Amino acid sequence: MSLTVTMNPMRGLVLILAGLLAACSQNAPTPQFHADDNPRLLSEWGQLGIVGAELQTGAGVVTYDLNTPLFTDYALKLRTIWMPEGVSADYRENDVLDFPVGTVITKTFYYASAGGPDRVSRGDGHALVTSDGHLDVDAVQLIETRILVRRESGWAALPYRWNEDQTEAVLLRYGDVIPLQMIDADGSETGFNYVMPDVNQCASCHAPDSNTRILSPIGPKPRHLNRDFDYPDGTRNQLEHLTAIGYLTGAPQADSAPRNADWADINASLEARARAYLDANCSHCHSPVGPADTSGLNLEPDIAHGPALGICKLPIAAGSGTGDRRHDIVPGAPDDSILLFRLDNVQPDEMMPEVGRSTIHTEGVELIRAWIESLPGDCN
Structure with a gap:
């Protein structure tokens, strides 16, 4: 210091x-x-x-x-x-x-x-x-x-x-x-x-x-x-x-310094906007050392596409928080993705983040929906 x-x-x-x-x-x-x-x-x-x-x-x-x-x-x-x-x-x-x-x-x-x-x-x-x-x-x-x-x-x-x-x-x-x-x-x-x-x-x-x-x-x-x-x-x-x-x-x-996108800047790429949004709202918990480290989900902005980011990753724990969905993120299928289910939710045992909001961020949910829809591949 x-x-x-x-x-x-x-x-x-x-x-x-x-x-x-x-x-x-x-x-x-x-x-x-x-x-x-x-x-x-x-x-x-x-x-x-x-x-x-x-x-x-x-x-x-x-x-x-x-x-x-x-x-x-x-x-x-x-x-x-x-x-x-x-x-x-x-x-x-x-x-x-x-x-x-x-x-x-x-x-x-x-x-x-x-x-x-x-x-x-x-x-x-x-x-x-x-x-x-x-x-x-x-x-x-x-x-x-x-x-x-x-x-x-x-x-x-x-x-x-x-x-x-x-x-x-x-x-x-x-x-x-x-x-x-x-x-x-x-x-x-x-x-x-x-x-x-x-x-x-x-x-x-x-x-x-x-x-x-x-x-x-x-x-x-x-x-x-x-x-x-x-x-x-x-x-x-x-x-x-x-x-x-x-x-x-x-x-x-x-x-020369790192810079996140503005999630609402339509001139930025969909990938950059979505990753910046997940970083700001989720990565302080969902990181290798964060309070949600046991979930195995890492939402920091430099994590490559794959299971660590939640793509085709099975949840660590089942229950109401999954909404009966099988994977954190299913490419091309936001309604089958646990991540979107939790963002588009205000039930205390189901929503993410767990604290800090009582309403759904409609525009943020739509951004993440569009991003998941754009992801290539599937989880078959």
Whole structure:
């Protein structure tokens, strides 16, 4: 882990400019690292704060996005990273960036408001921010903000629930169930329960190594971060931006780093889009060391077509989770494939992922359906 002082002079300049801009806003948040205590209020972290009618980031807090985000009941997500001055993350090619002690990562889940306290519009998983990088809280319904903080003892996960007035979020260790009405583009409504995880449930996704069970971020990997982002001062590749401000060391040029496809980019190949979707939604469990390693299914993006990827692979365990299907993936036959059955499902003992959603991602299911249909061969 790198705890060395960054050699890039741009870090100081960027943080000074960010501080000057923040000073122009009354009550602008000031980032803090809490090495031991777990503050009751989100505002005590100073990563995000309500200023006027906007959710604003603190000085030096960097907003980022992923090529293909994890699906969470069509929620929009505002993601941020902050590090104390004098430290930076080390680049790791096929793993999460090696963040130093003091790093605070936040992810705020929200929806575009459709009128009323529990009526929301479907989102695509990306943030909906103003031209200056802030979030107009009058136009959204804030649900929760999850914090991952890197301490000397390792990562800690803390979930904060936003109040009805959207002025503050409060630490809620035991999670929550929030009834919502989702409004589709055609005006139809669907009721669902948004499930905010408790502290222990965070480990179901954020402990990607079943041998150690150590908490870790799962999103900030080079292949997810390697994309352009619209910063307040212009568009720039995220890996290059993090390097320029001193938050990242050792990264290659963006065109030499791995890059996942955007699952919704119709200009990308069907194979690349489907593999990126399975990577973002499934591979933190379905990997050789993940919590689902006993399944024998590996959904990481570099796995070749074959039984490890699920093609013509028999399930390790039978039961309702198979839907009476014989193979994980049957080329050309999505309706005979266990993988599609589990994605197109909300029954607790049948759906995948097992946590993190209460609704079916219709567009994601259709993508995987089309991909399976395109696969050559059969399982006879």
